[in-house]
Amino acid sequence: MDMDSVDESHEIVIVGGGICGLATALALHRKGLKSIILERSDTLRDTGAAIGIRANGWRALDQLGVASDLRQRAITIHRIGECRCLKRNDLIKALADALPPGTVHFGRQIVSVNIDRENAYPTLQLYGDKSIRAKVLIGCDGSRSTVADFIGLKSTKLFAILAVRGLTNYPNGHAFDHEITRMRRDKTLVGRVPITDKLVYWFVAQQWTPSGEKLTHDPEVIKRLTSSVVTGFPSDVTEMIEGAEMDSLSLTRLRHRAPWDLLLTSFRKGTVTVAGDAMHVMGPFLGQGGSAALEDAVVLARCLAQKVGAEDLSANCSRQMLINKAGEAIDQYVKERRKRLVALSTRTYINGIVLETRSWLVKFVAIMLLVILFSDPIGHTKYDCGRL
Ligand SMILES: Cc1cc2nc3c(=O)[nH]c(=O)nc-3n(C[C@H](O)[C@H](O)[C@H](O)COP(=O)(O)OP(=O)(O)OC[C@H]3O[C@@H](n4cnc5c(N)ncnc54)[C@H](O)[C@@H]3O)c2cc1C
Known part of the structure; x- marks a missing residue:
């Protein structure tokens, strides 16, 4: 050229x-x-x-x-x-x-x-x-x-790990400590970090399996999938996922160089x-x-x-x-x-x-x-x- x-x-x-x-x-x-x-x-x-x-x-x-x-x-x-x-x-x-x-x-x-x-x-x-x-x-x-x-x-390269991220707003304030909290059950890891006294960031990491559903951008599907993998976690975790702001949700397969x-x-x-x-x-x-x-x-x-x-x-x-x-x-x-x-x-x-x-x-x-x-x-x- x-x-x-x-x-x-x-x-x-x-x-x-x-x-x-x-x-x-x-x-x-x-x-x-x-x-x-x-x-x-x-x-x-x-x-x-x-x-x-x-x-x-x-x-x-x-x-x-x-x-x-x-x-x-x-x-x-x-x-x-x-x-x-x-x-x-x-x-x-x-x-x-x-x-x-x-x-x-x-x-x-x-x-x-x-x-x-x-x-x-x-x-x-x-x-x-x-x-x-x-x-x-x-x-x-x-x-x-x-x-x-x-x-x-x-x-x-791809890790065999999927991560969902989202925000949950608590209009009357949340009671979580100002800490990064990590909880693990089997192959699922849940993390939670407060941003303000009302807003919380969370992530859920789980193993990716080839038979698993394709990566989706649909927030409804992401929320449903995430709720299903956190059954068995404390109720404040399930409530946090249920209350997530829909437009904050994303699903990513992790990569690295x-x-x-x-x-x-x-x-x-x-x-x-x-x-x-x-x-x-x-x-x-x-x-x-x-x-x-x-x-x-x-x-x-x-x-x-x-x-x-x-x-x-x-x-x-x-x-x-x-x-x-x-x-x-x-x-x-x-x-x-x-x-x-x-x-x-x-x-x-x-x-x-x-x-x-x-x-x-x-x-x-x-x-x-x-x-x-x-x-x-x-x-x-x-x-x-x-x-x-
Ligand atoms: C689950 C998860 C949690 C994370 N948590 C943290 C954390 O707590 N702290 C931290 O420091 N990091 C964290 N990271 C990493 C962090 O998100 C990334 O390192 C950071 O976003 C990289 O920014 P970037 O600008 O390099 O790339 P990106 O954010 O990917 O931005 C790339 C931009 O380029 C544009 N683009 C791509 N291709 C083209 C093209 N061909 N032409 C024009 N535009 C193009 C895209 O639209 C995009 O806007 C996390 C990552 C993941 C996956």
Whole structure:
């Protein structure tokens, strides 16, 4: 494709307007770098109801300048270190509201990425035959990322675990402690975290079996299925599921990128890279995927701003110089993130084995590995992604 045949040209393009894409655009904006986000949905997506944010995530939100307002929206969970559970809607709205108007372009789905043979810049093909040329491309397009495919990353893998998430509102207040509560019966795990004194986030994880029903988006079906797997749990659990807000319900099969893939992959092709779930989707057993995505945003924007100035992205700058500088910045970002992400994903991977396996021996070995490798239960929350 030659340069003139593209429909639009932009400097930094982010694919995906989830937590990571919004946070990355905001981090770049705060460093004086302009970007646009291409999001396939027609509105901001808040699938998953709520999200637990531990101290490391709050440090990243502080750097993004949105933490103070968000701290008012959720109660503190009694734990060592800062921990709150936010409505996803509150988080993505806070990130989106802090962006310059017009940053997010809704209804724009990327179907493929190519390198322009004339100028070596990535060119995105959109659903509906439009094409966009980017000088720098960041894939924040989730666990089944088109940008990750372009870079050549291996496919993400599926856990044999399904998770239902939802919110339940108690108009007269609930009586639950300000704690993360986990209850287990056979192969079903129920978790509950208060967001405010009236609102509670919960999840139900259960084993996926090939004969099981197909994944559904129908809230009525999700509620019925979930109610059926929590019979035998205390009555406050069954009542919580019965009282769930219908539009908060979602059903997901868990995915992960293998820790050894995170260790060995380059994560860059030219001026293209990935962040968030597109880079490192992991099981939710530590509740860290979203916070790690916020950390990615801070580190990536810092690295880009150190090497690439707004003038380098302008039309006057030599193409080769920009490609070299952006390439160095992305390599620095990947180097900074790799150790952190391998540790997080190894820990969640082993946690997944403990939940998934039917073998007591495998379970025992996995638990021993967790004890030996990760003796500090909150060690992962002490990580500081540094200043933006
Ligand atoms: C059950 C469960 C519980 C979890 N609990 C926690 C928790 O407590 N704490 C925590 O930190 N993390 C948690 N996570 C992980 C967290 O949800 C994810 O890590 C986080 O949402 C990743 O954000 P993202 O922006 O990278 O990806 P996503 O949220 O998947 O966003 C990707 C965006 O890209 C868009 N998109 C995709 N493809 C294209 C395309 N081709 N073109 C244009 N747009 C596209 C999508 O529409 C979407 O808006 C949990 C995950 C699960 C499954």
